Amino acid sequence: MIRRHPLTRRLIAGRSGRLRSRVAALGTCLAVAGLTAGPALIAAPPAQAANDKTLTVALTQDVDSLNPFLAYFSSSTQIGRLMYDFLTAYDPKDDHPVGGLADKWTTSADKLTWTYHIRDNEKWSDGQPVTAQDAAFTFNKIMTGQDTWGKANGSFVTNFKSVTATDDHTLVIKTSKPQATMLALDVPIVPEHVWKDVKDVTKYANDQGPVVGDGPFILTEWKQGQYVKLEANKNYWRGAPKISELIFQTYKDSDAAVQALLKGEVDMVNGLTAAQATALKKQKNVTLNQANGKRFTELSFNSGAETTKGVKIGNGNPALKDVKVRQALTYAIDKQQLATKVEGGYAQVAEGYIPALYKTYHWDPPASMKRSFDLKKAGDLLDQAGYPKGSDGKRHGKDGKPLSFRYTAHVDNSDEKLIGSYITGWFKDLGIGVKVQLESDTKLNEDLANGVWDLMMGGWTVNPDPDYVLSIQQCSVRPSGPPNGSTGSDQYWCNKTYDTLYQKQLADFNQTTRAATVKQMQEVMYQDAPSDILFYKNSLEAYRKDLFGGFQTQPEPGGQILNQDGFWGIYSATPASELKNSGDGNGTSNNTNGSQNASSSSDDSGGGHTTLIVVIVVIVVVVLGGGGGFAAMRRKKATAEERE
Amino acid sequence: MSALIEADLLAGDVDEGGGSGFGRYLATKIGGALVSLILVILSGFFLFRILPGDPVGELTHGAAVSAAQKEHLRHQFGLDRPWYGQFWSYLTSVLRGDFGTSFKYSRPVSHMIEDRLGATILLVGSATVLAIVIGVWLGTRAAWKQGSAFDKTHTSIALTLWSVPTFWLGLILLMVFAVGVGPIPGMFPTGGMTSPTAPPGFFNHIWDVFHHLVLPCITLVAVVYAQNLLVMRSSLLDEMGSDYLVTARAKGLRDDVVRRRHAVPNALLPTVTLIFLQLGFVVSGAVTVEVVFSWPGLGSLLYDGINVPDQPLLQGTFIVFSAAVIVMNVLADIVYRFIDPRVRAV
Numbered sequence: 006m007i008r009r010h011p012l013t014r015r016l017i018a019g020r021s022g023r024l025r026s027r028v029a030a031l032g033t034c035l036a037v038a039g040l041t042a043g044p045a046l047i048a049a050p051p052a053q054a055a056n057d058k059t060l061t062v063a064l065t066q067d068v069d070s071l072n073p074f075l076a077y078f079s080s081s082t083q084i085g086r087l088m089y090d091f092l093t094a095y096d097p098k099d100d101h102p103v104g105g106l107a108d109k110w111t112t113s114a115d116k117l118t119w120t121y122h123i124r125d126n127e128k129w130s131d132g133q134p135v136t137a138q139d140a141a142f143t144f145n146k147i148m149t150g151q152d153t154w155g156k157a158n159g160s161f162v163t164n165f166k167s168v169t170a171t172d173d174h175t176l177v178i179k180t181s182k183p184q185a186t187m188l189a190l191d192v193p194i195v196p197e198h199v200w201k202d203v204k205d206v207t208k209y210a211n212d213q214g215p216v217v218g219d220g221p222f223i224l225t226e227w228k229q230g231q232y233v234k235l236e237a238n239k240n241y242w243r244g245a246p247k248i249s250e251l252i253f254q255t256y257k258d259s260d261a262a263v264q265a266l267l268k269g270e271v272d273m274v275n276g277l278t279a280a281q282a283t284a285l286k287k288q289k290n291v292t293l294n295q296a297n298g299k300r301f302t303e304l305s306f307n308s309g310a311e312t313t314k315g316v317k318i319g320n321g322n323p324a325l326k327d328v329k330v331r332q333a334l335t336y337a338i339d340k341q342q343l344a345t346k347v348e349g350g351y352a353q354v355a356e357g358y359i360p361a362l363y364k365t366y367h368w369d370p371p372a373s374m375k376r377s378f379d380l381k382k383a384g385d386l387l388d389q390a391g392y393p394k395g396s397d398g399k400r401h402g403k404d405g406k407p408l409s410f411r412y413t414a415h416v417d418n419s420d421e422k423l424i425g426s427y428i429t430g431w432f433k434d435l436g437i438g439v440k441v442q443l444e445s446d447t448k449l450n451e452d453l454a455n456g457v458w459d460l461m462m463g464g465w466t467v468n469p470d471p472d473y474v475l476s477i478q479q480c481s482v483r484p485s486g487p488p489n490g491s492t493g494s495d496q497y498w499c500n501k502t503y504d505t506l507y508q509k510q511l512a513d514f515n516q517t518t519r520a521a522t523v524k525q526m527q528e529v530m531y532q533d534a535p536s537d538i539l540f541y542k543n544s545l546e547a548y549r550k551d552l553f554g555g556f557q558t559q560p561e562p563g564g565q566i567l568n569q570d571g572f573w574g575i576y577s578a579t580p581a582s583e584l585k586n587s588g589d590g591n592g593t594s595n596n597t598n599g600s601q602n603a604s605s606s607s608d609d610s611g612g613g614h615t616t617l618i619v620v621i622v623v624i625v626v627v628v629l630g631g632g633g634g635f636a637a638m639r640r641k642k643a644t645a646e647e648r649e
Numbered sequence: 650m651s652a653l654i655e656a657d658l659l660a661g662d663v664d665e666g667g668g669s670g671f672g673r674y675l676a677t678k679i680g681g682a683l684v685s686l687i688l689v690i691l692s693g694f695f696l697f698r699i700l701p702g703d704p705v706g707e708l709t710h711g712a713a714v715s716a717a718q719k720e721h722l723r724h725q726f727g728l729d730r731p732w733y734g735q736f737w738s739y740l741t742s743v744l745r746g747d748f749g750t751s752f753k754y755s756r757p758v759s760h761m762i763e764d765r766l767g768a769t770i771l772l773v774g775s776a777t778v779l780a781i782v783i784g785v786w787l788g789t790r791a792a793w794k795q796g797s798a799f800d801k802t803h804t805s806i807a808l809t810l811w812s813v814p815t816f817w818l819g820l821i822l823l824m825v826f827a828v829g830v831g832p833i834p835g836m837f838p839t840g841g842m843t844s845p846t847a848p849p850g851f852f853n854h855i856w857d858v859f860h861h862l863v864l865p866c867i868t869l870v871a872v873v874y875a876q877n878l879l880v881m882r883s884s885l886l887d888e889m890g891s892d893y894l895v896t897a898r899a900k901g902l903r904d905d906v907v908r909r910r911h912a913v914p915n916a917l918l919p920t921v922t923l924i925f926l927q928l929g930f931v932v933s934g935a936v937t938v939e940v941v942f943s944w945p946g947l948g949s950l951l952y953d954g955i956n957v958p959d960q961p962l963l964q965g966t967f968i969v970f971s972a973a974v975i976v977m978n979v980l981a982d983i984v985y986r987f988i989d990p991r992v993r994a995v
Binding site for chain 1: 756764958
């Protein structure tokens, strides 16, 4: 301690003590004034209230590119669907192919030539007509290079022989082999007169608004990492959207996005967690759309990772090569409990590979084949497979060691962590050990490719046409040589019957028989159990029903609004004021409530400026002065004590 | 390495007999900085290749992309070449000032850094300046009246805020001051740096950005000012027992003057070092605050790059961040020479 002269000490105490109590008093006054005046000022009518036709959607996923030839991420392709029409679209109600840019199409007898008729009188947003030449240009460019124009959409044209425009309205595509997915070409068609001048497409950002397009919206501005702004295409051939402007506002944190929805700064949020959805359900101005998911969540079994040449990859547990063991494990997983306890009920219990949302292709096992949770049956199967329970209560592998599997899951996914602890419990009853390994996404994919795993969590988002997710289960997607860190295969499964059926469905142009084949493929998978499909997670979205309504889900009912295989959800968005006029929709009853809320939520109002300044002053004074005021009070007491 | 530089420095100082001492001092410091920068560039390459994961697999996961296309991408990114080939092209392009093209965003990394630099400097810069001013001011008062209620209150407030998780504090501030709770109205935006619907015009824009800046800036100040406060407080306490202060008081100087003219300038030395270090980190942003408030800065850009891993983006940001710290360190050394005569005297 430093000793100071008593006189000095008293001097400081007196001087600054007085000053400080004055500051504190001022601070308190300002704080009271601020708190009472604040709401009054902020409640003043906003300066610009013409924004009720602007739909703002929180964008919680990253946008990689708005160039449709480069964009991989679903957030980016979603915006691409709003900017450009495809040749065909998927019906909003049941996903069957409907007209897009093409309104009619025919197939030759040998199924190798497809002729599309391009809609008459359709115009690009700069007034030029949309022609078959534009479509031919787009496909031909994609066919020129897998690492340039074909970067994102190259997989759609691998079987194409030629694409030509015979006149302004006729597009002819010739394929090498018959291809059943010719009405599922998810390729945005771009205007030739704009894109023919693009020199290096891999460096073309396509963000100089207004970007010429023919979809329901026109891109006007993109501030990377901040927002994407689009305006309604008044001349859209299906009719102008009911909203005038569409904004995707970036939120890096989904809790912040939920707060923005409550405030009304955004009108719509998706990708909600179960906890967020449950909390939003209780809000009176918010509608929760609990959509059936397009994604399945699975637990993969390493059924013996090999190259296509039969060379073993990695160190998967050999017990999992036995189908009986894999089936036994599926008996030991209570999916209903996982859906309820882990996903908070926001999931459909699953068996088949294609989610229930896609009614045409979804398959459920008949009761006789279905493997429901039954630990006894699981134990019997393991006994049969030659892994009886020892005297120590554990099952032993062929090498005599206790049977134990690695459970590999994503470290940033708390659901998967929880699923791990449930599985550990069930497998323990079965006499099998589980070692939970939580890894980053990148590490997990590397381990998957290198075959260094036994049980692994994963999943896929499925398109209306299931071809792609079916294709990645073929024997041929396994690497031919040593793995190089990445694989197209999800579990290194290989089944010849499945492969034969895959080729059969690919060349089948009758949807009914093709669907039957696809279901048969799922049955083969289910029997051979390369993985256990656990559930189809709900896609959770919420919107402000006091501000917007009339959203068309896809499919209907039970589908989602955002991230559709189309643009219907956003295209159909209707401001609450118009819903009231037309007397339909779900925004009507809450409208009085809503308009109040809308005005109080505006943050750019002129009146807010004064409030803002007052509040800043209050914050500064409270932080600095608050401590001082407290100190001054304490000091008075201290000096009093000192005097005694 | 640093030992070597120091030895160099000593040797240099012994040689010189006064005169051009400053030039030599400067040359050694800058030389040392260059060596550090070269090491940063060399290690930047290897650092981000130790990260697990395959950029091609990560980027295309979930998209309908064939194995052949992935091979094409791998070739385009140069990932199919042996490491020394990749290293060589990395070195040559970095020396030309070219950080390459981001795997994820297909844009030149240097453009992306330019785009984000302003946002980061604005947020972290203003927060750092505020934190320095508040920290030094409070630290001085606290030390001068050590053990007083003022000291105890402010030290504990600062330490509490220092130990609060940034993410949590940010979300609480967002809920209270952006959305509004009870009588407190929501008066700040919930995220971003500009509002897409803001009216055009220069002053409107300035106001809009300021409006967005308040909450992230307060969050950042709240969690970092404690270190300035504590360093200032402890270094002033070290000075307070000194004889020269007794002399100053004996001359009859007012206490305020004793503090301002004699104690604080001497106590500022460690704080200056800290300040320059903090300024060096201004560029690298504050990842957590940038994420909570969706602030489009460099910190969140780095964060976006890591989960790919987008090696060109990571290398570019890493070099820029490190260079900022190195430059600020050199500046600190130079300033030190002016404010502390002892450094000159050696």
